[in-house]
Amino acid sequence: MxxxxxxxxxxxxxxxxxxxxxxxxxxxxxxxxxxxxxxxxxxxxxxxxxxxxxxxxxxxxxxxxxxxxxxxxxxxxxxxxxxxxxxxxxxxxxxxRKDWTVRQLAEDYKNLVLSKLSDSTQRGYGRNLKRIESGMGAMSVTDVEPSDIVVRVEKAQLGWVESNTLLTVMKALFRHAAGKKIINVNPAIGVELSAILGERPEKRKRLMLTAEELHVLMTAKMSTENRLAVGVLLATGVRISELFTARREHVFLDEARWHIPKSKTGPEMDIPLAPAVVEWLGELAKVTSDSAYVIPARLRTRNERFDGDAHISKDAIREAIDFWITNHEPKIRRFTPHDLRSTMKSHMRKLGVSSDISEMCLNHKLVGVEGIYDQHNYYDERRAALELWACFLLNCEAGHEWTVRPFRQSAA
CATH class of the missing domain: 3.30.160.390 (Integrase, DNA-binding domain)
Known part of the structure; x- marks a missing residue:
């Protein structure tokens, strides 16, 4: 040279x-x-x-x-x-190399990745993608540095759990950019939420409502639809999303069976219905006879957004419970719909239902090798357990002492 x-x-x-x-x-x-x-x-x-x-x-x-x-x-x-x-x-x-803005990257991620995920994930990720676009949408993807990720989390001023979701979405978004070779290194990798917000607060412990609290709940001064919805939720142990999205075509009252389609939160499952639950669902059907959903939306504007027929929003039952507790001040601890699942699980164990059967009533997979090889759905055993549980709830509603003999699982 x-x-x-x-x-x-x-x-x-x-x-x-x-x-x-x-x-x-x-x-x-x-x-x-x-x-x-x-x-x-x-x-x-x-x-x-x-x-x-x-x-x-x-x-x-x-x-x-x-x-x-x-x-x-x-x-x-x-x-x-x-x-x-x-x-x-x-x-x-x-x-x-593509010189995209963060907003363009977010649109591509929505079309190619987010649209393939579950509805609940789309809602959570979509909510945080809006936050990302609002704060750094005009930035060039190649200009984003780890410090920008930290600033976005700090400025959002969210709780620990939602901040964690925001950081998770940013990691997924820029992983998508790295996969397209718009960037070589994901700027969100290595960013730790604990370094920004401190250690995660202790998780809220699930409640087990007592028999006295169950009496208060079963006799709650709510609208007919809300009272029946809470009763079905409590007696079947289904997830709140499984109830508010339930369609009438999947409920077979003459067979005392409710079919839960496969979802991200669990496999498909047939839930045996106790006589009391059949009665409650029948009452709901009379109230909502013109809808395809077990619990349809009550707001005209929501129905109009979904071609004239929609299920209630994901927060409707929780809000109904909060409204009842706030305005009527019943003698019951504040609880969430998910606490009703832990309540059912705990009381079933007290009633003598085995851990495996109570887990399957909640549509949980059996763990370990047993979960892999044991494909039996224990329908009869689950029916007996759920009927025992419904009988216990009716006793609580009436304010009676529990005198029914504990559950005995049939021999295999």
Whole structure:
């Protein structure tokens, strides 16, 4: 490589070339050349040899890149050539790489990834994608750094759980960018929520409502629909999402059976219905006879958004419970719909129902090897357990002492 001759160019000469405006190409030595086009664009070009071929790259425009800065940058590029790297190849790769904004990346992620996930995941991720787009949507994906991820979490000012979801979404979003080779490194990797917000607070323990509290709940001053919905939720142990999305076509009252389709939260399952639950679902059917859903939406605007028929919102039952507790101040601890599942599980164990049967009543998979090889659905055993549980609830409703004999599982 030729030795660069020093001081071939100086600032005075460069300014003179620009002032005259005539096209020029003046070497500064060792491949560094100052060029001025007929259009008046001044730039620095570095010519070099790599792999036996003559190549060149544009280092930058003058006067944005001054003489001393151009010489320094040219020296750095020559070092790369000496180390076997081709600076021109890196420039070509940068030009072909997609220069997306975070908002464009989010749209692509929604179409290609998020749309394939479960409805609940789409809601949670979609909510946080809006936060990301609002805070950094105009940024170039290639400009996002780990510090930007930290700032986005801090500025959101969310609770620990929702902040964790926000960080998870950002990690997934920029993993998508890395997969498309828009970036080489995911800026969210290595960011730890505990370093931003501290250690995760202790999880709220699930409640087991007592028999006295169950009496208060079973006799609650709620609307007929809400009271029946809470009763079905409590007596069957289903997830709240399984109840509010339940369709009438899946409820077979003449067979005392409710079919739960497969979902992200559990496999498909047939739930045996105790006589009391059949009666409650029958009452609901009379109240909501014109809907395809077991518990239809009550707001006209919600139905209109879904072609005239929709189920209640995911928060409707929880809000009904909160409204009842806040306004009537019953003698019961504040609870969530999910606490009704833990209540059923705990009381079933007290009633003598085995752990495996009570777990299957909650549509939980058996753990370990047993869960892999034992494919029996224990329908009869679950029916007996759920009928015992419903009988216990009716006793609680009536305020009677429990006198029914404990559950005895039939021999295999």
């Amino acid at each position: 030729a030795k660069r001759q020093s001081n071939l160019l100086n600032d005075l000469l460069l300014k003179q070339y620009v002032r005259v405006g005539a096209p020029v190409a003046k070497s500064d030595g060792a491949g560094l050349t100052f060029t001025l086009s007929s259009a008046g664009t001044a730039a620095w070009i570095l010519r070099f040899s790599h792999g036996g071929r003559q190549q060149e790259i544009t280092l930058g425009r003058y006067p944005d890149l001054g003489l001393s800065a151009a010489r320094k940058l040219a020296a750095e590029k020559r070092v790369e050539v000496q180390q076997g790297r081709n600076p021109a190849l890196a420039v070509r790769r940068a030009k072909t």
